[in-house]
Amino acid sequence: MRHSHLFANVPSTDYLGFWADQTLQAKTVADFVGLDRREVARVAGVSSASVRWDQKIPREVLDRLTEIAVVCSLVAQFFEGDGVKTKLWFQTRNPLLGNLSPRDMIRYGRYEKLRRFVMDALVENGIPVPAAVEVRIEDRGSGAPKEATAA
Numbered sequence: 001m002r003h004s005h006l007f008a009n010v011p012s013t014d015y016l017g018f019w020a021d022q023t024l025q026a027k028t029v030a031d032f033v034g035l036d037r038r039e040v041a042r043v044a045g046v047s048s049a050s051v052r053w054d055q056k057i058p059r060e061v062l063d064r065l066t067e068i069a070v071v072c073s074l075v076a077q078f079f080e081g082d083g084v085k086t087k088l089w090f091q092t093r094n095p096l097l098g099n100l101s102p103r104d105m106i107r108y109g110r111y112e113k114l115r116r117f118v119m120d121a122l123v124e125n126g127i128p129v130p131a132a133v134e135v136r137i138e139d140r141g142s143g144a145p146k147e148a149t150a151a
Helices: 026-033 037-044 059-078 083-091 102-107 111-124
Strands: 134-138 145-149
Touching: 026 059, 026 083, 037 059, 037 102, 059 083, 059 111, 083 102, 102 111
Parallel strands: none
Antiparallel strands: 134 145
16 A cells, blocks of 8 residues: 555745744734735634734734635645645635635635645646645644644
8 A cells, every 4th residue: 555645734844934933923824825914814714813923922823824824825836836826726716616815715714625726736736745844833832832733
């Protein structure tokens, strides 16, 4: 049994600069996809007043934006690192996605379905299986970074 696809859920390279200094740049992800504070709150299931971009970012916001960042980076991998094409793909309605844009799928809470579409398309197109991306997420209790693998 071949397990190489087991690691295909994370990008091989940080093409879009979302993990500068090994820490997720949450605001950069939201801006790239075109999500305002209210939309970020909705997709993360928190109040818009609680959305912030500093070290006290709510765990729910950080988790959801990490998931979105991984999908964006996988699409960028398909486009060989072209950020302009990647952003355009997220903004453009797609007949294979029910004539919704990937951005709208995220906004309407259909992130998981979008992720599955992206993963299937990468496998179908023979995109090289990437290695894991190590990211650092600040441990909110101690302020010390801890290692995690984006998934």
